[in-house]
Amino acid sequence: MGKDGIEAARRDLVDALRRVVGADRTFTHPHELRTYESDGLLQYRALPRVAVLPGTAAEVRDVVRLCAEAEVPWVARGAGSGLSGGALPVADGVLVALTRLNRILEIDLDNARVCVEPGVTNAAVSAAVGPDFFYPPDPSSQVVCSIGGNVAENSGGAHCFKYGFTTNYVTGLEVVLTDGEVVRLGGEELDAPGYDLLGAFVGSEGTLGVTTKIWLRVVPSPEAVRTLVAFFDSTHAAGEAVSEIVRAGVVPGAIEMMDAVTIDAAEQMAHAGYPVGRGAALLVELDGAADECEALFQEVVKTCERCGSDDVRVSRDEAERALFWKTRKAAFPAMGRVSPNYFVQDGVIPRTQLPEVLERIDALASEYGLTVANVFHAGDGNLHPLVCYDGRVPGEAEKAEELAGAILQVCLDAGGSITGEHGVGVDKRKHMSKMFADADLDAFQRLRCAFDPAGLANPGKVMPTPRLCGEVPGPYRQHPLEASGLAERF
């Protein structure tokens, strides 16, 4: 299409979108657009030019096609629960909200598969296949977050240490590419021949296309579940217990740790009778075949005691187990009562580095004069330090953000990663080059350009700086647009 055609398509875009999804599903008024101005990360806000709520995969395809014709960028949005600003709209772009695509299309338990639309919530999948089956990836946001968002972020949760992440459960995707082409990546079968584009798509944060249909693998629910909470004098001692449990060859369904600040805050909210003032709590859950589970659980109890816990509480029934989990899951909201504001950081470390890393985080907190609460998935070393601050105190938010960044550097120095589950989004772009060299980022860009040469899908996310899809892939060559000063690369 020539330049005039693009201009015309741009001018007519909103009208054309209305024709596709209906006037009552097309929003352009700033008041209406407010709903979409940010995701769970409220620090970043932008209003799109227009938001649409398509109701079918075909409408999504037509919306994307119109955007391609007008060369207008678009951002897919699930439930908007993302914590890295992944669904932040592009100002002047189109926001495609997928909440109306929320049908469970097929349940095929003979093949342990379900096929869903992207707007279905994570929790709804387990509900649909239960009680005999369940869908293991379980982000804490599971009652609201969408499967489409989970696929885009490769979301995980407490059960991932044993069961793996979203990427281990998605077997197929229907994707609308940025030129409006609809393709099938993978399917209901494993090991579809060809490149594992499915594997590359999961975790791509909405930058390679929009998913309109998702095939998931589900697994039989475990025969038995055993849960305990053990209290320790320090996170160091609790960390030792985690290492001992894992070293013994036990792979718990979940191992979650809370530090002193978190225990106190969570107790105020959940009232589980947790002892205030203890250094650390470890929640350990084993699941599996009943005999095996029971035998290993007794080992875990002994290991906790050997590692210095004088207070191991074993859940006696489902109600008590739920209370243990409620306390763990209350940790984030509870922090709101302790501190007016906080940043949730999301870094990963090799688990054996836990004691050193927690010490360094403590030291940094003192240095900055701020409180950092730690609650995390101890099994896979995914830390969620909550950096507390008071937004009313001038400069404190900036200081907290700096501290959160310094914590990521600690994670990287320990051999870890800048994000374990929340994604890079807009929030962590600036940290990407601390983890990856330019050549690595360029290799990412090759994938991006293979899917989306025009850069219309969620531009400005993931990569540290906007990059162009030059005509010739490979080592850096100046793009004509750069030479002319019209675009900048870094």
Add this chain to the structure above:
Amino acid sequence: MFSSVSEAAEAVRELGAAGTAVRPVGSGSRAGWGGGAAGTPLSTAGLNRIVEHNPGDFTAVLEAGVPLAVAQKQFASAGQWLALDPSPGGTIGGLVATADSGPARHRYGGVRDLVIGVTLVLSDGTVARSGGRVIKNVAGYDLGKLFTGSYGTLGLIAEVAVRLHPLPAGTATAVAGFSDPSALARAAADLARRPLEALHVDAAWRAGAGRLLVRFGGVTAGSQASSVASFLGQADVVADDEALWDAQRAGQRCADGAVLKVSGRPTDLDRVLRAADAVGGSVVARAALGLAWITVPDPALVKQVREALAPRAVTVLDGGDRVPDAWPDVDPGAAAVMRRVKARFDPARIFRPGAFVGGI
């Protein structure tokens, strides 16, 4: 020959600049897979270091040319293993490139699920990393998955970081015999719905008879196997079960006929067993996953098996160099994206040109 990643990069850059077609080679055991062995061999024999083994973190970093068996020996000394058990032989690089897997796939997933980071050498000599050394990480795109099963057609896999697992405390296998494919398939389906935590669930079939093998690991492996044996009825429990599983792995290879890999669904098992019988073939199947390997006595029978199992994808592994079409057709839309991926990662088109699906 190169003995470091930077030397490999230099070598590839020169070949790329000259436009010389190359073929990465590990130990060459799967050289015929996916057809054609054209191209200058690019041996990873000099990339043979175990760069890191972090027992406490259950991770390791390996250069591509490390034989799997050598790596496993190292891991076993710490009570661990890389939960991949393909037929014997093979380097880490070759395994990742072919995404080959054995019975452990049932419990631990395939190569794609165990690789947590990769170092790649692209045709212009670029050395690029993706992923990392921790088991949970979502920073950047997962190029490890893209290169897993790429058969050396996108670039050289120079280094791989993997997740390890504890070696099971003990094992035991329940074995039940069948002479009716439907009965075997039904038993497998019933098992798959139960809350068992089996290590492996496999089927073996030849000439109208076969068996279902269910292996357990852990401190109570024996009693778990016994309870499954009584569930199946007429089943034995084998405690010393290594040979049983070696036979399963061996059933995925064939020197003179052809081995066809079927990407199917669990409910296809019945059909797969019958299709094999019809051509005088044998089957090894990951019964609860829908994956099956059919050995046929003659590569000329590929077409007949494909027709019987359509629309499931059937790839020719062993014998792939003796048939005109080792690869099945793939979704045309996805194939177009694959071609664009190839063009971006290997613009010089030197890595096994023409050897992959759709003539990529």
